Amino acid sequence: MMDTMLMDNESPNALLNRKLRKYFDGKIVRKDLTKSIKEGANVPVYVLEFLLGQYCSSDDPEIIEDGVKTVKKILSENFVRPDEAQKVLSILRERGSYTVIDRITAKLNIKQDRYETEFSNLGVREILLDPMYVSKYDRLLCGGIWCIVQLEYEYLEEDKRAHPIRIRKLTPIQMPHIELDEIKSARKEFTKEEWLDVLIRSTGMEPSKFNTRQKWLLLARMIPLIENNFNLCELGPRSTGKSHIYKEISPNSILVSGGQTTVANLFYNMANKSVGLVGMWDCVAFDEVAGITFKDKDGIQIMKDYMASGSFARGKEEKAASASMVFVGNVNQSVDVLLKTSHLFEPFPEAMAYDTAFLDRMHCYVPGWEIPKYRPDFFTNDYAFITDYLSEFMREMRKEQFSDACDRYFKFGHNLNQRDVIAVRKMVSGFTKLLYPDGEYSKEDMAEILDISLELRRRVKEQLKKIGGMEFYDVNFSYIDNDTFEEHYVGVSEQGGGKLIPEGIINPGHIYTISRGKTGMVGVYRLETQALPGNGKIERTGLGSDRDAKEATNTAFNYLKAHGHSISNSISTTTKDYIINYQDLNGVGMTKYLTLPTVIAIASAALNKPTLSSLAVLGDISISGSIFKVEELANTLQVCLDSGAKKILLPITSAVDMATVPPELMGAFSIIFYNTPQEAVFKALGVE
Incomplete structure (x- = not known):
């Protein structure tokens, strides 16, 4: 088959681009175009890339140049800035019609049996919407999507209660929905290495700048977006992109800057009976963990309950949510010094850093010090998925379960307790969804996933042992081959890992x-x-x-x-x-x-x-x-x-x-x- 072979003088990079063009046309974008326009447009990356995917999906330089001009023109003329909302409404009134780009949310008004919309930047609400659009684009009802909307304005003197603004035509410029079967089928045409590079590229990074180990760590950052109720921690040096994916790549995650937060904001507001951030987003990421504080005394306890079970009790009710929790921050010393003098959770606030019950709920600790500091050439210029397409793929995959994917070939060693097993299974599920969404993987593939998953959980357990002593003695994680019964132990890199004392006879002396x-x-x-x-x-x-x-x-x-x-x-x-x-x-x-x-x-x-x-x-x-x-x-x-x-x-x-x-x-x-x-x-x- 031509797709599995290089054409004459074709590089692996060119082959990968050709495969993307063939199987994902209209859903990919050249990332250098995103960078060039994003620098001058205050518009979400996923909106920008959708437009680029529509108008610049070609290898022809002229088509790309014309497409970029079109995208810039659309953004300059139609994108609504919140501070210019009244100006746009005035133009709409004077002209009688106007086209805007805005985030549209729809809801059903049960009393009047009609669908009404709210415009995020334009600031208007209760605009009637044809039910046809809701049937076709159900995401309008689930948090809203960015759209190009043709509006009409007509004020009727005889019916002053009627809203003068009407929607003539609505066209989503985010993915209204995706076909998972389409992705799963196309995945079969890519090797594991190619698919891994596509995922890394889709977050904006150039995979050739990272070794295989670093690519897996970058992939681990994506698990909170594809797995429900997953708790990840990453501490490392500055400028290694720890918060990049949660802020720029996914419209389904929110980055909470370090500082004070409240139980009402994060979990549940008793006053207006509304669920907080964990109920509204797929992923809540905390930047600069050293500054996290709760105004409420019971804040950390409620967070512990939520991290353990995905639910929390407020008042007389117990609420459930599926948002993952991510904690990122900076390590100000070298890891060697930190390991000798303290532990790897030390950058957390003291109320968290020595609370073993809180830290034990971390499913995963990504060693951020192993990821190099980002330089300009670390960002890719090649084709990759539109970020909104990637985000929707991850959001849809949250509904599927792959936590038992490893059971076909392996079982866990005796040192893993129930919390460890839950954490490792969540990582196995996340990595499998990302790399093998079609469910097709070999024994060697699963062993590779288990190696990194056990290591990322063991890093948490090693630090718990330092803080809590022999209560957490069982850190010698392993997995056992179902066929050969061979047991494979997994270490952590910063502690030498592996077996320092070799088997067999050593030299005299x-x-x-x-x-x-x-x-x-x-x-x-x-x-x-x-x-x-x-x-x-x-x-x-x-x-x-x-x-x-x-x-x-x-x-x-x-x-x-x-x-x-x-x-x-x-x-x-x-x-x-x-x-x-x-x-x-x-x-x-x-x-x-x-x-x-x-x-x-x-x-x-x-x-x-x-x-x-x-x-x-x-x-x-x-x-x-x-x-x-x-x-x-x-x-x-x-x-x-x-x-x-x-x-x-x-x-x-x-x-x-x-x-x-x-x-x-x-x-x-x-x-x-x-x-x-x-x-x-x-x-x-x-x-x-």
């Missing part, structure tokens, strides 16, 4: 230990040791100027000088030199609990014998051989699990603290106890 670092956070440390012929020197790298860490390694070498022979005569502190490199794998600062790990590392290198596979060394000793128990055992074991450890070398003195560890966490390891430093060395090396 290499060991992993887990303990508290200088910042107070628990981290993973790798020791790599070499034994060389020499005269008993120890060379250490990776410790920097940390005195406590250096003192711990000196203690280890002195212990071996005094007691090394009780382990093995091959461990010489006079005929061998040892080079040890210490690595802080999580970036939490070097630890001072290095005496026992260093003893085991030197013994392993001297004896040329590796430690057990997937082993983490816990605990420490004094120069006399006294054993110190592990601080924060439950938290330390959780880091062991996240890092891939399967065997734990644990001091017997820590056995008393095992009651504080959740049974599921304890059961994840093979625990190996030791009573003495010598026993620790033998058991670490697998020597009976």
Whole structure:
């Protein structure tokens, strides 16, 4: 087929443009035209792009030039500015007829059995409307649409009660409705990569400027627009377009600037019995989260109720709404610093930043620091969907459910609780609706969606663990293949994710230990040791100027000088030199609990014998051989699990603290106890 192959010398970009022209003619627009006109016209992007789609849908430069002139002429002559409403009404009266562009809302007057309209910018209401238009364009009744309207003016002296303004003809310049089947059918003609690029382009961005990971994060921003009651948080540097999509792209979302808000404005006004923003919009986005405050004392509690259930109680009634909630804001420090000193929700107001019940209701945390700052060349000049067409597609897809899309191939691991499962299923549904609206996807496609969905939810859970402690210990998210029963674990990028402690036998002299670092956070440390012929020197790298860490390694070498022979005569502190490199794998600062790990590392290198596979060394000793128990055992074991450890070398003195560890966490390891430093060395090396 020609559509699946490149023509001679045709670039992938040109192929994508050709496919869009073929399958979505009249519903696409060249985005550079939008930019050029938008800069001089205070008109919604979706209105502007609809006009451009009608008059500039061609590759012929002359047709495009004429079309742009036509669009500019229509806007200048017919677009009603609110401050010029009286001037337009005066012209209408003098001429007897006039054509305007305005947002028209219709409603049924039951008492008089007729449809009446309200003009948003023109400021007139109760204008009669032919029922034919309501039947044809039902969106007039559902929030209104922008239209070109031919108006007539005739004042009748004999019937002063009759409205002098009448609608001669009404033509929508937004999508009056869309055919989902048309989109689903056309989707089959595009590859996944092509469709992803079309979606990114349709938000105004140039996909070639982003890598695949960044494209998926940009796609995640669209989930609140296509999924009901979805709660998303994105914090990151300035100028990364966090609020762009909610302000400019969709007519169905509203951006609330940071500052005071009220329960009446957001949820329900008891005085006039009207539902607030969550009942009027598909998505309510809060810009600059640091400034969010409620005048009402119960504001955050009502928000928590709504975020959890999609409903809220006011007075004697319980109200339901489907609006998604988005929280965007700026991170003023580097993520590394924030992770070491605080947590990733710190930019929120204090009333929210340390409220684990509120934060647990966040389904998704998009790492905004991974998206580059926008530059002028990040905005596309190619064909893509008219934003109104994209918005209506997303709005219609809100009615469909894809939350069980992953069940065909996978099931969730045991660490996901009910809130986690709900959050991940919502993301799976959102990503599937966006990328595979026709419901056709492979096992590999769904695995890709699960990977990003589990990560975005796990980021929330990791921060909850930092704030709320071991109540949120179960962060080791995974999914299980229904056919092979293979379990795949998903990490978060900023914490190293993945498995820091590899499976299989590692080199002699290499060991992993887990303990508290200088910042107070628990981290993973790798020791790599070499034994060389020499005269008993120890060379250490990776410790920097940390005195406590250096003192711990000196203690280890002195212990071996005094007691090394009780382990093995091959461990010489006079005929061998040892080079040890210490690595802080999580970036939490070097630890001072290095005496026992260093003893085991030197013994392993001297004896040329590796430690057990997937082993983490816990605990420490004094120069006399006294054993110190592990601080924060439950938290330390959780880091062991996240890092891939399967065997734990644990001091017997820590056995008393095992009651504080959740049974599921304890059961994840093979625990190996030791009573003495010598026993620790033998058991670490697998020597009976």
